[in-house]
Amino acid sequence: EAVYDFSALEAKWREAWDRLGVNRTPHPKPGDKTFYVLDMFPYPSGAGLHVGHPVGYLATDIVARYKKMQGFTVLHPMGWDSFGLPAEQYAVRTGVHPAVSTAENIANYKRQMALLGLGYDWDREIATSEPGYYKWTQYIFTRLYNAWYDEAADRARPIEELPVPEDVTAEGKLAVQAYQDARRLVYFDTAPVNWCPELGTILANEEVFDGKSEQGYEVVRIPLRQVKMRITAYAERLLADLDGLDWPEGIKDSQRNWIGRSQGVSLRFAVEGHDQQVETFTTRVDTLGGVTFLALAPEHPLVDEITTPDMRAAVSSYVEAAARKSDLDRTVDAEKTGVLTGAEAVNPVTGRKVPIFVADYVLPDYGTGAVMGVPAHDERDFAFAKSYGLDIVPVIDPGADHPARADVLAGEACWTEDGVMLAAPDDSGLYQAGVRWREAREQVADMLEGRGLGQRVTTYNLRDWTFARQRYWGEPIPIVHWEDGTRTTLDVSELPLTLPHIESYKPTGQAESPLARAGDWLEVTDPKTGLKGRRETSTMPQWAGSCWYYLRFKDPKNDAALADPDIERAWGMVDLYVGGAEHATLHLLYARFWHKVLFDLGLISTKEPFQKLINQGLLTSHAFKDSRGVVLPVDEVEAREDGTYLHISTGAKVERVGAKMSKSLRNVVTPDHVVERFGADAFRVHMMFMGPVEAMRQWDTDAVAAALKFLRRMWRHVTGALAAPASEEPKAVTLAAAKLVIAVSEDLENLRLNTAIAELMKYLNAAEGEPVTLETLRTVIRVLAPFAPFMAEELWEKAGGEPSVFKAEWPKADASMISAAIETVELVVQEGGKRRASIPVAPDADDARLRESAFARLREMGKVTEGVDLSRVIIVRDKKTGHPRLI
Ligand code: ANZ
Numbered sequence: 001e002a003v004y005d006f007s008a009l010e011a012k013w014r015e016a017w018d019r020l021g022v023n024r025t026p027h028p029k030p031g032d033k034t035f036y037v038l039d040m041f042p043y044p045s046g047a048g049l050h051v052g053h054p055v056g057y058l059a060t061d062i063v064a065r066y067k068k069m070q071g072f073t074v075l076h077p078m079g080w081d082s083f084g085l086p087a088e089q090y091a092v093r094t095g096v097h098p099a100v101s102t103a104e105n106i107a108n109y110k111r112q113m114a115l116l117g118l119g120y121d122w123d124r125e126i127a128t129s130e131p132g133y134y135k136w137t138q139y140i141f142t143r144l145y146n147a148w149y150d151e152a153a154d155r156a157r158p159i160e161e162l163p164v165p166e167d168v169t170a171e172g173k174l175a176v177q178a179y180q181d182a183r184r185l186v187y188f189d190t191a192p193v194n195w196c197p198e199l200g201t202i203l204a205n206e207e208v209f210d211g212k213s214e215q216g217y218e219v220v221r222i223p224l225r226q227v228k229m230r231i232t233a234y235a236e237r238l239l240a241d242l243d244g245l246d247w248p249e250g251i252k253d254s255q256r257n258w259i260g261r262s263q264g265v266s267l268r269f270a271v272e273g274h275d276q277q278v279e280t281f282t283t284r285v286d287t288l289g290g291v292t293f294l295a296l297a298p299e300h301p302l303v304d305e306i307t308t309p310d311m312r313a314a315v316s317s318y319v320e321a322a323a324r325k326s327d328l329d330r331t332v333d334a335e336k337t338g339v340l341t342g343a344e345a346v347n348p349v350t351g352r353k354v355p356i357f358v359a360d361y362v363l364p365d366y367g368t369g370a371v372m373g374v375p376a377h378d379e380r381d382f383a384f385a386k387s388y389g390l391d392i393v394p395v396i397d398p399g400a401d402h403p404a405r406a407d408v409l410a411g412e413a414c415w416t417e418d419g420v421m422l423a424a425p426d427d428s429g430l431y432q433a434g435v436r437w438r439e440a441r442e443q444v445a446d447m448l449e450g451r452g453l454g455q456r457v458t459t460y461n462l463r464d465w466t467f468a469r470q471r472y473w474g475e476p477i478p479i480v481h482w483e484d485g486t487r488t489t490l491d492v493s494e495l496p497l498t499l500p501h502i503e504s505y506k507p508t509g510q511a512e513s514p515l516a517r518a519g520d521w522l523e524v525t526d527p528k529t530g531l532k533g534r535r536e537t538s539t540m541p542q543w544a545g546s547c548w549y550y551l552r553f554k555d556p557k558n559d560a561a562l563a564d565p566d567i568e569r570a571w572g573m574v575d576l577y578v579g580g581a582e583h584a585t586l587h588l589l590y591a592r593f594w595h596k597v598l599f600d601l602g603l604i605s606t607k608e609p610f611q612k613l614i615n616q617g618l619l620t621s622h623a624f625k626d627s628r629g630v631v632l633p634v635d636e637v638e639a640r641e642d643g644t645y646l647h648i649s650t651g652a653k654v655e656r657v658g659a660k661m662s663k664s665l666r667n668v669v670t671p672d673h674v675v676e677r678f679g680a681d682a683f684r685v686h687m688m689f690m691g692p693v694e695a696m697r698q699w700d701t702d703a704v705a706a707a708l709k710f711l712r713r714m715w716r717h718v719t720g721a722l723a724a725p726a727s728e729e730p731k732a733v734t735l736a737a738a739k740l741v742i743a744v745s746e747d748l749e750n751l752r753l754n755t756a757i758a759e760l761m762k763y764l765n766a767a768e769g770e771p772v773t774l775e776t777l778r779t780v781i782r783v784l785a786p787f788a789p790f791m792a793e794e795l796w797e798k799a800g801g802e803p804s805v806f807k808a809e810w811p812k813a814d815a816s817m818i819s820a821a822i823e824t825v826e827l828v829v830q831e832g833g834k835r836r837a838s839i840p841v842a843p844d845a846d847d848a849r850l851r852e853s854a855f856a857r858l859r860e861m862g863k864v865t866e867g868v869d870l871s872r873v874i875i876v877r878d879k880k881t882g883h884p885r886l887i
Pocket of ligand 1: 262281282283284287297361362363364365366367368369370371372373375378402
């Protein structure tokens with residue numbers, strides 16, 4: 001009996017799989033059943049993989065192997081999201097070119113993945129930082145740039161199809177460009193950004209805390225010319241098409257909230273003594289009678305104009321202070337502050353004059369950047385009115401018996417819930433007292449639209465995507481700004497526009513990309529006209545490459561198109577996409593956006609990229625701290641039988657805490673370490689047995705021993721039986737194997753990998769020590785294969801199978817195997833949904849026989865069965881086994 005030498009055996013099959021091309025995927029042929037299973041590809045960091053990363057990779061690997069054995073043509077690729085900040089920062093520190101460190105990191109990731117037996121088709125490997133790949137990222141960018149959203153057709157179209165009015169054409173090239181720019185899916189816009197002079201970079205809103213960077217450096221808001229993508233044009237479709245996707249509800253909700261559709265009314269207030277009007281956006285126009293102030297965002301264009309001279313100093317210092325805060329600081333829980341402009345607005349229904357404030361809780365780019373303040377029915381407005389001693393005028397009645405009613409009517413409490421309208425202000429007859437507020441809202445909106453004071457609008461929280469970065473290590477944006485003020489994108493024949501080598505990767509300190517120093521690369525001359533131009537120096541954000549990589553995997557080497565249209569269509573949508581929940585909005589929304597544009601432009605065949613999405617659970621671990629709270633490396637700590645932990649070298653007691661796996665907690669465990677101790681198959685089985693793919697799991701390296709023990713038992717069982725295959729086996733063994741096939745197939749369809757492994761254990765418990773036929777052994781080996789591929793290959797070879805087991809067919813969930821093994825099944829007799837009796841019957845009994853047995857039993861029990869209409873007797877059979885279950 002051969003020993004289970006996992007190291008030797010795994011090394012052997014790693015090499016053999018490469019040699020045999022087991023993981024290679026051909027392009028699908030017409031009529032092939034295809035299955036596309038994808039992992040979110042990683043950023044190849046210097047630290048390599050830790051054991052938490054492969055949870056998802058293992059799950060997809062198991063599914064891919066299973067589907068392949070089922071006869072599907074399976075696409076299961078891997079690649080690298082290899083542009084990004086860490087490689088650039090490393091380059092700034094060490095001078096090592098990002099391409100060099102990235103290549104090293106990728107080699108390490110690949111080695112680790114091979115170690116785990118992840119069966120990727122490396123012929124399809126891609127890296128977003130490779131010119132052959134980013135050529136097409138740049139191409140897609142040019143297609144977006146040269147497209148506009150045709151509202152009437154509800155889709156994007158090439159810019160050449162945009163009708164330009166004659167008077168614009170008459171004004172010349174620049175006028176046409178401006179006209180197109182206002183409609184392109186990619187446009188240039190000057191907007192305030194968070195600029196940190198110390199770090200020499202722009203920060204996202206999420207990276208600014210209280211006007212400072214994470215490191216505590218001052219952050220200022222400066223206007224900067226930016227490249228933006230008009231994702232807002234797709235807000236409605238991004239929202240609507242979520243319904244058809246098989247994604248976790250939580251992720252769909254995150255996207256819905258992020259898009260933040262809101263229907264309301266945009267209405268204008270006249271400003272006393274000015275021609276100007278302030279346009280406000282409200283979702284509660286029914287509360288118009290309760291407006292006691294207006295508030296403008298500090299950035300609102302009218303602020304300067306309407307501020308009275310005596311208020312000017314106060315207003316401008318308030319506006320300056322607001323410019324230093326991030327949106328988050330301005331809206332979340334902060335005290336609501338503001339400053340009077342001295343101007344007054346007129347309420348169009350009551351005629352009442354109300355003060356106009358500047359208040360930073362009003363955001364400049366939501367709605368119209370101005371709000372009508374209704375303290376009686378909006379919490380923020382209430383808090384604001386309290387601070388500034390403003391009137392509080394209720395218009396909604398909480399209802400006769402509500403305890404808060406008296407306070408609300410007295411203007412002492414804010415009422416934001418359901419209620420009915422109090423009498424309309426000044427008996428304007430807008431609505432009747434007592435009508436529901438929703439009804440009043442429609443009546444007021446009708447009135448405003450009728451009088452031309454406002455109109456119903458839909459707004460979205462979604463902002464256009466600030467696309468460019470002032471960075472080196474990203475895709476150069478293929479645009480040239482010409483000296484005559486025109487701008488063009490490069491033609492596909494001029495792509496890729498490769499990143500130039502530069503002396504220094506340091507940010508320039510000028511809110512400009514390091515590419516601004518790449519002299520030769522930067523300046524261009526049009527060979528035909530002699531016109532001089534300058535390349536765009538900003539690069540694409542990390543998200544760009546990951547927006548479409550799943551398409552490139554279908555046809556990764558194509559140099560004539562991002563993917564051949566026939567091949568693209570043959571694979572269709574990604575059938576199963578597995579990755580972290582942290583990508584709920586950004587990556588998954590950006591990718592859906594690009595996908596829809598590409599679909600509109602006729603480059604791809606589906607409306608959505610990812611049919612089914614699963615989020616793998618986080619892996620947590622333990623960390624150890626000594627009495628002073630100092631974190632100790634995990635391998636310097638020993639567990640004692642009494643459940644305490646000791647620092648091995650000092651013998652001191654240490655405390656164990658649950659924690660994320662991270663370098664700073666010194667508790668990172670690498671797969672290399674685990675594979676060396678227990679083998680990749682044991683790692684795989686352990687990881688999947690820990691719980692459902694989506695569940696959080698707590699890592700404990702020692703626990704992998706149990707998986708190894710199970711595999712050893714399986715090894716002994718199969719090799720032992722193979723040494724002397726039985727010509728006959730006990731029925732219990734045949735039955736256990738048949739049940740194994742049925743249960744594991746069903747579990748794999750539903751990604752229940754932990755229970756699938758439990759089924760393998762059940763089989764082993766039933767069959768261990770029994771005589772087993774070769775046929776049964778071959779069945780069991782094939783079921784084991786997706787989970788423990790190395791061991792299964794070795795056993796398959798020993799069982800006389802042709803290499804590889806992954807070219808063998810998945811065993812059929814064959815009901816006859818069970819029938820042959822089972823003597824009786826339980827038949828439940830029901831009547832009108834009530835259980836009457838249960839009787840043992842032969843599993844292959846036909847309908848007539850079943851009726852006979854059932855009636856006989858009922859007669860025995862004294863139940864009347866005379867006169868039963870036999871055509872109304874329904875027999876229910878198990879879908880899979882065909883066994884009768886109910887009559
Ligand atoms: C008056 C009012 C009365 C409002 C009331 C609410 C309740 P959602 O639902 O998120 O779209 N608002 C409008 N523009 C704003 C901006 N730029 N910054 C901050 N707040 C703004 O929220 C819409 C509501 O948020 C609008 O309806 C407006 O306040 C406020 F009893 O108008 B409401």
